[in-house]
Each structure stands twice: as C-alpha cells, then as structure tokens.
Amino acid sequence: MERIICLIAGYLCGLLQSGYFYGKTHHIDIRNHGSGNSGTTNALRVMGPKAGAIVFFGDFLKSLLPCLAVRLVFQNQPGMIYLLILYTGFGVILGHNYPFYLQFKGGKGIAATAGLIMAADLRMTLLCLASFVLIVAVTRYVSLGSLIVATIFVVWMVIFGTMGAYGLNPNLLPEFYIVAALISGQAFWRHRANIGRLIHGKENKISFGSGKTK
Structure with missing residues (x-):
C-alpha cells in the first residue's frame, strides 16, 4: 500500500508543469515551440536563461520536496x-x-x-552534477549530459544498494533495482530522438554565449 501511495502522490506532484505554466504567463504554450516538450532545455531554448532556471528549479523542487517528505513520514521503516x-x-x-x-x-x-537524486544521496548528487557540467561544457550536448546522469543513477543504486548503503531489507533489493532501472529507462526513452540525432551528429548544441541552443 505504501508503494501505491508514494507513486500516486508523486504523480500528482509531477503534474505541476513548471514550463507549461511559466509559458502561459508569457502567453505561449511552450509545447508548440522548439522541441515541443515542457522541460528545462526547451524553456531555455524558447524563452531564454531566466525561464530555463525557473523551470528547472520548479521541476527540481516538485520532486525533491515530496521525496524528502517520504523520508520524514516513513522514517520508522528504515528497511524500505x-x-x-x-x-x-x-x-x-x-x-x-x-x-x-x-x-x-x-x-x-x-x-x-535530479530532485530525486538529491533526496536520495548527496554523494551521488555531487557526482552527477560534476559529470553533467563536464559533459555539457566539453560537448555542449545537454541531452548527452542528461543521459550520463541517468546512467550514473542506476549504476550507483545497484552498486551501493548491493553494498548495503541504503539499509534495505535484502528481499527488497531486486525491486529496488527494477524501479531504479525504470527511472533511468524513462530518461533514455524520452531522449530516444536525441539519441538518434547524437548518433548521426545532428543533435542541437547549447550556446553558452546566448544561453540558447542552436
């Protein structure tokens, strides 16, 4: 039952579409511009650095806060x-x-x-942040940096979960790995078009001078 409650509560928090609502304040539907999604990179592309930052932190916090709330509410169940x-x-x-x-x-x-990662493990957060910044700085591909973060996340969860770092009951570890893989898999699935463009050298690069992609 706890799993269902957390999944549903998370979904409801995820419905707070920062990019969509911020775009509406500027009289546009961000999904009709740029790449057609309501995330941070498209907000940056369509509306500039300020919008990108606002949308990122909105989407980051809507994940971080409920995950931290779960740590507080279920602190009497350290094994799961x-x-x-x-x-x-x-x-x-x-x-x-x-x-x-x-x-x-x-x-x-x-x-x-990213909000989930910070709520789960500060060490992983620092590694993911450093990797993302390095990849994007060198390649200027935000999508590649995002996919690296998704990969680090699932590998970290498996390694440190196996080592007992999260105090999980051993019988829960397979489920833990599956959910982590589904989370990482979502990133790859949603970036499938980007992956195709990366393979063919046609992916959009971010321009640090203007703060927009090109």
Whole structure:
C-alpha cells in the first residue's frame, strides 16, 4: 500500500508543469515551440536563461520536496524507506512526462530526476552534477549530459544498494533495482530522438554565449 501511495502522490506532484505554466504567463504554450516538450532545455531554448532556471528549479523542487517528505513520514521503516523514495520520484517523473490534463505531453524528466537524486544521496548528487557540467561544457550536448546522469543513477543504486548503503531489507533489493532501472529507462526513452540525432551528429548544441541552443 505504501508503494501505491508514494507513486500516486508523486504523480500528482509531477503534474505541476513548471514550463507549461511559466509559458502561459508569457502567453505561449511552450509545447508548440522548439522541441515541443515542457522541460528545462526547451524553456531555455524558447524563452531564454531566466525561464530555463525557473523551470528547472520548479521541476527540481516538485520532486525533491515530496521525496524528502517520504523520508520524514516513513522514517520508522528504515528497511524500505529508500525504495519508497524511488517510488515517489518515479511517480513525479511519470506525472511530469505524461500529464493527463495536457494529453500526456510533458517533459523528459531530468530535472525531476535530479530532485530525486538529491533526496536520495548527496554523494551521488555531487557526482552527477560534476559529470553533467563536464559533459555539457566539453560537448555542449545537454541531452548527452542528461543521459550520463541517468546512467550514473542506476549504476550507483545497484552498486551501493548491493553494498548495503541504503539499509534495505535484502528481499527488497531486486525491486529496488527494477524501479531504479525504470527511472533511468524513462530518461533514455524520452531522449530516444536525441539519441538518434547524437548518433548521426545532428543533435542541437547549447550556446553558452546566448544561453540558447542552436
């Protein structure tokens, strides 16, 4: 029951589409511009650095806060609390990616994944942040940096979960790995078009001078 509650609560939080609502304040539907999604990168592309920052932190916080709330509410269940955090974060990502009131047309879930990562493990957060900044600085591909973060996340969860870092009951570890893989898999699925463009050398690069992609 706790899993279902966390997943549903997460999905409801994920429905707070920062990019969509911020765009509406500027009289545009961001989904009709740029790449057609309501995430951070498209907000940056369409409306500039300020919009990109606002949308990122909005989507980041809508994942971070409910995940932290789960840590507080279920602190008396240390043997499964990190599994419940993953369910909550997964719910947020699904709500962000597939908002029912926007015909299931949302973002790609990377900022929401970042909020989950910070709620789960500060060490992983620092590694993901450093890797993302380095990859984007060198290649100027935001999508590649995002996919690296998704990869680090699932590998970290498996390694440190196996080492007992999260205090999970051993019988919950397979489920823990599956949910982590589903979260990472969402990032790859939502970036499938980007992956194709990366392979063919046609992916958009971010321009640090203007703060927009080209």
